[in-house]
Amino acid sequence: MTTLLEAKGLEKRFGGLKAVDGLSLAIEAGELHCLIGPNGAGKSTFFKLILGRYPPTAGTVHFKGEDITRLVAAQRINRGMSVKMQVPGVFPELPVWQNLTIALQSHFSGAALRREVDRLLAFVDLAPDARKLAGNLSHGQKQWLEIAMAVGVTPTLLLLDEPTAGMSPEETWKTGELILDLNRQGMTVLVVEHDMAFVRQIARQVSVLHFGKLFAQGDIDTITNDEAVQEIYLGKGHHAH
Ligand SMILES: Nc1ncnc2c1ncn2[C@@H]1O[C@H](COP(=O)(O)OP(=O)(O)O)[C@@H](O)[C@H]1O
Numbered sequence: 001m002t003t004l005l006e007a008k009g010l011e012k013r014f015g016g017l018k019a020v021d022g023l024s025l026a027i028e029a030g031e032l033h034c035l036i037g038p039n040g041a042g043k044s045t046f047f048k049l050i051l052g053r054y055p056p057t058a059g060t061v062h063f064k065g066e067d068i069t070r071l072v073a074a075q076r077i078n079r080g081m082s083v084k085m086q087v088p089g090v091f092p093e094l095p096v097w098q099n100l101t102i103a104l105q106s107h108f109s110g111a112a113l114r115r116e117v118d119r120l121l122a123f124v125d126l127a128p129d130a131r132k133l134a135g136n137l138s139h140g141q142k143q144w145l146e147i148a149m150a151v152g153v154t155p156t157l158l159l160l161d162e163p164t165a166g167m168s169p170e171e172t173w174k175t176g177e178l179i180l181d182l183n184r185q186g187m188t189v190l191v192v193e194h195d196m197a198f199v200r201q202i203a204r205q206v207s208v209l210h211f212g213k214l215f216a217q218g219d220i221d222t223i224t225n226d227e228a229v230q231e232i233y234l235g236k237g238h239h240a241h
């Protein structure tokens with residue numbers, strides 16, 4: 001196994017709060033890794049540190065063996081990262097096909113661009129809705145459009161922050177199948193997720209974050225049977241989202 005992504009002692013402080021607190025985590029090439037934890041655990045902040053949205057206050061990030069800690073997001077994307085953040089980033093006033101075209105146009109042009117847009121529309125089952133304005137899609141379809149926009153550049157590492165937030169059980173299951181399919185195609189995927197049924201559907205390796213620290217790590221059965229994890233993750237009246 002080759003380590004694709006490695007965070008070492010990663011820290012992000014917001015004033016007095018350490019949202020990410022000395023986190024070390026390695027993702028192997030080809031893995032489908034889920035990051036879970038209660039609201040406020042630091043999952044989204046960790047994603048933003050990996051993508052380079054913010055500089056860390058301490059620690060390093062290595063990607064493909066290279067220290068990328070000081071690189072900005074665009075440089076990391078050029079090296080093979082792609083992300084779908086928690087808040088959808090589609091252009092609601094533009095048609096579906098045009099959203100995809102915009103996402104892909106730095107990588108493809110002409111007939112290849114049109115072919116790639118068509119392939120992705122089919123992959124996420126949006127071909128019949130290609131001419132709809134993205135703003136008129138259902139919630140689940142918007143999320144799929146965004147996944148298509150993120151994977152069109154065939155990233156080495158796909159980062160998904162709560163891809164199923166607000167989805168129906170059926171949409172959630174379909175999203176899981178899409179992610180499994182991408183992973184089978186060779187993409188390494190790191191998913192932040194709340195929904196344990198969904199994590200069970202897709203994950204092999206699971207890391208649990210709590211107060212910005214790595215609290216537990218293991219396969220899905222080990223994690224769901226861990227009493228301390230149940231306590232922090234399911235306890236204290238925690239509800240998804
Ligand atoms: N930009 C920010 N400024 C100040 N505090 C923040 C900021 N982003 C996140 N936080 C705080 O950091 C902690 C972790 O947040 P976040 O990473 O969004 O958690 P999660 O995604 O696990 O729910 C929370 O206490 C949150 O309020």
Ligand SMILES: [Mg+2]
Pocket residue numbers: 043044045086
């Ligand atoms: Mg979050």
